[in-house]
Amino acid sequence: MRSRHHRRWFSPFALVLLLVLIIPILAACGGPGAATPTTGTTGGTTPEAQATQPPAATEPAATEPAATEPPTTGDTSKFLVFGGSGEPDSLDSMNTTAGTALIVTRQIEEPLIGFEPGTTNLQPLLATEWSANEDSTEWTFKLREGVTFHDGTPFNADAVVFNFKRGLEPDFEFGFRGGDSPKTYPIFPDIFGGYKGDPNTLYENVEAVDEYTVKFTFKQPVPLFPNYVAASYFGISSPEAIKQAGANYGTPDGGAVGTGPFKFLEWRPGENVTLVRNEEYWGEKARMPGVVFRFISDPAQRYAELQSGAVDFTINLAPDTRQQIEQSGNLKVVDLEPFNIAYLSFDLTVEPLNDLRVRQAIAHAIDRQAILEGLYGGVGEVAHDFLPDGLAWARPDDLTTYDYNPERARELLAEAGYPDGFSTMTLTDGTELPLELWYMPVSRPYYPTPQPVAEAYASYLAEVGINVELKTEDWGVYLDNWDAGRKHGLVMLGWTGDYADPNNFLFTHFGPGNADEAGYVNQQVWDLLKQAAAAPSQEESAELFKEAGRMINQDLPRLPIVHSPPVYAAKQALEGWVPNPTGGEPFASIFIEK
Numbered sequence: 001m002r003s004r005h006h007r008r009w010f011s012p013f014a015l016v017l018l019l020v021l022i023i024p025i026l027a028a029c030g031g032p033g034a035a036t037p038t039t040g041t042t043g044g045t046t047p048e049a050q051a052t053q054p055p056a057a058t059e060p061a062a063t064e065p066a067a068t069e070p071p072t073t074g075d076t077s078k079f080l081v082f083g084g085s086g087e088p089d090s091l092d093s094m095n096t097t098a099g100t101a102l103i104v105t106r107q108i109e110e111p112l113i114g115f116e117p118g119t120t121n122l123q124p125l126l127a128t129e130w131s132a133n134e135d136s137t138e139w140t141f142k143l144r145e146g147v148t149f150h151d152g153t154p155f156n157a158d159a160v161v162f163n164f165k166r167g168l169e170p171d172f173e174f175g176f177r178g179g180d181s182p183k184t185y186p187i188f189p190d191i192f193g194g195y196k197g198d199p200n201t202l203y204e205n206v207e208a209v210d211e212y213t214v215k216f217t218f219k220q221p222v223p224l225f226p227n228y229v230a231a232s233y234f235g236i237s238s239p240e241a242i243k244q245a246g247a248n249y250g251t252p253d254g255g256a257v258g259t260g261p262f263k264f265l266e267w268r269p270g271e272n273v274t275l276v277r278n279e280e281y282w283g284e285k286a287r288m289p290g291v292v293f294r295f296i297s298d299p300a301q302r303y304a305e306l307q308s309g310a311v312d313f314t315i316n317l318a319p320d321t322r323q324q325i326e327q328s329g330n331l332k333v334v335d336l337e338p339f340n341i342a343y344l345s346f347d348l349t350v351e352p353l354n355d356l357r358v359r360q361a362i363a364h365a366i367d368r369q370a371i372l373e374g375l376y377g378g379v380g381e382v383a384h385d386f387l388p389d390g391l392a393w394a395r396p397d398d399l400t401t402y403d404y405n406p407e408r409a410r411e412l413l414a415e416a417g418y419p420d421g422f423s424t425m426t427l428t429d430g431t432e433l434p435l436e437l438w439y440m441p442v443s444r445p446y447y448p449t450p451q452p453v454a455e456a457y458a459s460y461l462a463e464v465g466i467n468v469e470l471k472t473e474d475w476g477v478y479l480d481n482w483d484a485g486r487k488h489g490l491v492m493l494g495w496t497g498d499y500a501d502p503n504n505f506l507f508t509h510f511g512p513g514n515a516d517e518a519g520y521v522n523q524q525v526w527d528l529l530k531q532a533a534a535a536p537s538q539e540e541s542a543e544l545f546k547e548a549g550r551m552i553n554q555d556l557p558r559l560p561i562v563h564s565p566p567v568y569a570a571k572q573a574l575e576g577w578v579p580n581p582t583g584g585e586p587f588a589s590i591f592i593e594k
Contacts, residue, residue: 076274078594079290080587083302083314086442087295088273089476091264092250093235094167095183097190098479099496099583100442102232103315104273104293106584108150109235109258112141112160113226117578117585120339120500122230126155126259136221136534143212147282149238150263157208162239164206164216169196174239176247183247186483187233189513191504193530200512200526202533221534224501231498232584235260261286261588271295286588287576297475299443306331306569312592313570313577316443319377325569334568339581341386341505342446342494342561344457348519350488351426352416359556361412362490363402365464370404371456372562375449380564385549386495386505388563390581393538394502394545399553409464421465425489436489437461437468442475445566445583446494454492485516496583502545503533510552520557524548 088101093109096102114125127141147155166175167185176183185195194201204217216225228234241249241257248254252267259282262275273293277286294311296302299318305311307328317325325331344366352358368382384402387395413421425435439454440447447453451472458468468490472478481487497504507529508514515521525548532544568579576589 076290076292078288079274079292080288080590080592081292081294081311082587083296083305083311084293085299085302085314085316085444086297086475087270088267089479090250091256091267091273092183092237093233094163094185094187094237095250096479097187097233097483098475099444100295100475102584104275105235105256105258106232106260107262107275107291107587108256108260108264109237110260111230111232111234111236112143113230115230115580115582115585117589118580120227120497120581122226125230126160126236130226132223132225136223136225137218139216139218139222139225140209141214141216143214144282145212147259148280149241149259150257150278151238151241153238153240155236155259156211157214158211159239160214160236161206161208162242163234163236166242168192168201168203168206174243176242176249179247181247181251184483187231190508190511191228191231191233191513193507193512193526198512200530202530220530221536223536224499224503224533227499227501231504232582233498261586262291265290281588284588287591288587291587297442299448302443303569306571309571312574313568313590315566315568315579316445316448317567317569318449319375319379319564319567321569322377322379322567325567330572331569332572334570334577334579336565336568336579337390337581338380338445338563338565339388339390340446340494340496340566340583341383341388341563342453342492343383343386344559344561345491345493345518346557346559347425347488347491348557349428349485352418352422353425353489354519355416356556357412357416358418359559360402361409361416361464362461362466363556363559364405364412365409365466366457366460366559366561367404368561371453372564375453375456376562376564380562383560383563385553386509386558386560387502387549388497388505390500391497391502391505394506394532394542394549396546396549396553398550402556402559406460406464413464413466418465421467423467427488433488434469435467436471436487438471438473438478438487438489438491440475440478440492441472444494445496446562446564447492448566450492457490457492482517485518487518491518496581498582501533502541503529506545506548506552507533509558510548518557520555522551522555525551525555 086100088104089098090096090101091105093105110126112127114123116123126144128144130141132139149155165172167188192202196203202218202222204219206216209215235258238257245254250256252269255264261278261281263278265274265276267273276290302314303317303321306314322333325333346353346359348354372382384399385395423435424432426432439450454470458470461468510525511529512526528544528548532541535541570577574592576591579585
C-alpha cells in the first residue's frame with residue numbers, strides 16, 4: 001500500500017512553530033539548542049513450512065581455524081562507501097537492537113533464513129529447509145553444508161546451538177553476562193518473552209539432531225518462528241571467535257566473525273567500520289571488494305557528502321531533501337514503504353507520568369499532524385497505534401485517537417491535580433528531578449531529524465504548562481540505559497519491523513520483556529499477545545491482537561507519533577541496491593564503477 005499524504009491548514013501557532021523548526025533543519029538540522037548532552041552526541045505473515053531447494057553448496061572448507069593474519073584491504077578507494085546515520089553499539093548481532101549496528105552485522109553474520117529482496121517473504125540462507133510438528137511447538141531446520149566461518153571453522157548444528165544458547169540461557173558458559181561489560185542479549189526477552197527459566201518465556205530448548213540438523217522446542221505453539229529467525233538479530237557468529245574474544249566480541253577490539261559475503265577488517269571508533277569481500281563465500285560473491293561504513297550522525301552532512309561524491313549511498317535524510325535529490329540529475333531517491341513507528345515513551349514508574357490522565361494530556365497537547373507536515377514533509381501518516389499499514393489486519397477499528405486538543409489537555413491536567421502544569425518528576429525512591437525529554441543523537445528511519453522534533457514536543461507541552469529539559473547522550477549509552485530502565489521521564493524512540501508479524505511491534509514493545517524499560521505491566525495484554533502468536537489462523541489471531549490493541553490504546557504507555565517512509569538516496573550510477581522494509585539487507589549485490 002502506498003504511503004498516504006496529509007495536508008491541512010495550520011493554526012497561527014502551528015505556522016509560527018513550523019517556521020522556527022524548519023530554519024534549523026535548513027541550516028544543518030541540529031545546531032545549538034536546548035539540549036543538555038550527558039556525554040557526547042556523536043554518533044509474508046505466515047511461515048513457509050518448507051523452503052525451496054537451495055543452490056548447491058560449495059565444497060567444504062578446512063575445519064581447522066585459519067591463520068590469525070588479518071585480511072588486507074587492497075585499494076580502499078575501490079570500496080563501496082555507505083553514509084551511516086550513527087555508530088554501531090556492537091557488531092555482535094545478538095547483543096544489539098540498534099539499526100546502526102544491524103545494517104553492518106547483516107553483511108558479516110548471516111541468519112538461518114533470509115528475505116527475498118525488498119520484501120519480508122522468506123527464502124533459504126544458512127538453513128535450506130524448515131518444518132514444524134503438528135502444533136508448531138517444535139521447529140526443525142536443515143542446514144546448508146560446506147559453509148565455513150571467516151576464521152575457517154565449520155558452520156554446523158553445534159554452531160547454531162551455541163549461538164542461541166548464549167542468548168537464551170543465562171547459565172550458558174560462553175554467554176559472558178558478567179564482568180564490567182556484560183552482554184545482555186536484549187532482543188531475546190522482547191521476542192521470546194524472557195530467557196530460559198523466566199515464567200513468561202516461550203523457549204524450552206535448542207539441540208543438534210545431527211551435524212546439519214537443529215531442533216528448537218517451545219512451551220507453546222510458535223507458528224511464525226521462521227519469521228523470527230530471519231531477523232538481523234539472529235546472525236550466526238563463529239563459536240571459536242566468541243570464545244577467544246569473550247565479552248569483547250563485537251567491539252572494536254574484538255571484531256566479528258560470521259559466514260557472510262563481507263569480513264570484518266577494522267573499526268575506527270568515531271569514524272568508520274571497514275569490511276572486505278569474503279573470497280570464500282558459499283554463495284554469489286560480493287560485487288565490490290569491500291565496504292566502508294562511515295558514521296555521519298547529522299543528516300545535512302550525510303546529504304552534503306553524497307552530493308560531493310564522498311559517499312555512494314545513504315539513508316535517513318531529512319524529508320525536505322527529497323525534492324532536491326529528485327531534481328539533482330546525478331542522485332536518485334530509493335523508495336521504501338514505511339514499516340516503522342516513531343513513538344514517545346512514558347516512564348510509568350515516576351510521578352506524575354504514572355497517572356493515565358497526565359499521559360492523555362500529553363497526547364492531546366502534541367499536534368502530530370503539524371509535526372508530520374513540518375518535519376516529515378507531509379509524507380506518511382499520523383499513527384494511532386504501533387502497527388504499520390502492512391499489518392493493519394490486526395488493528396482495532398475503534399481506537400481512541402488522542403487528537404490535538406490543548407484545551408482538553410489542560411482539563412485533564414487539572415483533573416489530575418496539576419491545574420498549572422508541572423516541570424518535575426518524582427522517582428520511586430522519592431528523588432525529585434526536572435522532567436526529562438530524551439531525544440536520540442542519531443537519525444533513524446522514524447526520526448530523521450530527532451532534535452527539531454524534540455523541540456516541537458517541548459514547545460507544544462509548554463503551551464499547556466508542562467516544561468521539560470531536553471537531554472541526549474551517545475547512542476550506545478542511550479540504548480543501554482533504556483534497556484536497563486535508567487531513562488526516566490519522556491523518551492523518544494522508534495522501531496522498524498524485523499518481520500511481518502504484529503507481535504514484532506506489539507509483544508516486542510508491550511510484552512513482559514520490556515517491563516523493565518518503562519514500567520508497563522499488563523498480564524492480560526501479555527496473555528492475549530501470546531495467544532495471538534499461537535493461534536492456528538490469521539482470523540483467530542487478528543481478534544486477539546485487536547483486543548490487546550484496545551487495552552494498550554487505553555493504557556497509553558507509549559504515544560505513537562507517525563509512520564513515515566525514510567528518505568534513502570544514492571548516486572545515479574549505483575546499481576543493485578534493493579532496501580528491505582526491515583531496514584537491513586545484504587550489500588553483496590550493490591555495484592558502482594570506481
